[in-house]
Amino acid sequence: KAGVTQTPRYLIKTRGQQVTLSCSPISGHRSVSWYQQTPGQGLQFLFEYFSETQRNKGNFPGRFSGRQFSNSRSEMNVSTLELGDSALYLCASSLSSTSGHLGEQFFGPGTRLTVL
């Protein structure tokens, strides 16, 4: 099976702009989670989607949003970019189900966002 893919791999934006990142999960995986990785804060959870519904959300401002499509592909959007949003954004997919079992999360390669 193909692994988790993310596009684009690198992005450079300026403050105030907005950005959309895309994540394609492993075939058959219905859960997609997003994480922000920075040297100072480490890996922090943004949100998780399952069957097009956001099931959980981390402690990030409303400028960070996401959605999931019927084919389980997910996008996250960051509006009004700030310098502090520069980070590696990782998505992860898993075989999570409605019954509760959280399967292994497989990470994508990430999108490196630089805000100037």
Added chain:
Amino acid sequence: GENVEQHPSTLSVQEGDSAVIKCTYSDSASNYFPWYKQELGKRPQLIIDIRSNVGEKKDQRIAVTLNKTAKHFSLHITETQPEDSAVYFCAASSNVIGGTSYGKLTFGQGTILTVHP
């Protein structure tokens, strides 16, 4: 919410030695504890995980132990090799639907492991 503390932040060992990384968690509802290895410039990859119904799990040179009472879990790597050099992250999560940690991995700050030949 869940909080995961990881120690040490850096660990340097000689090839062939053992390495131990320890994590503590705060949420008693957490019941899934994976360990990820991240090499420079690469994605995190799961190396081993443990669920709260077992106390220990082993996979070749890697083992994880869990003490639910004390809320801590540890990664043990034996016979370390230079290719084990990477950043290791512990994490905690819960599969209790509706709980604040469901579907969410809370990570420790990471341990930079260096194995000297």
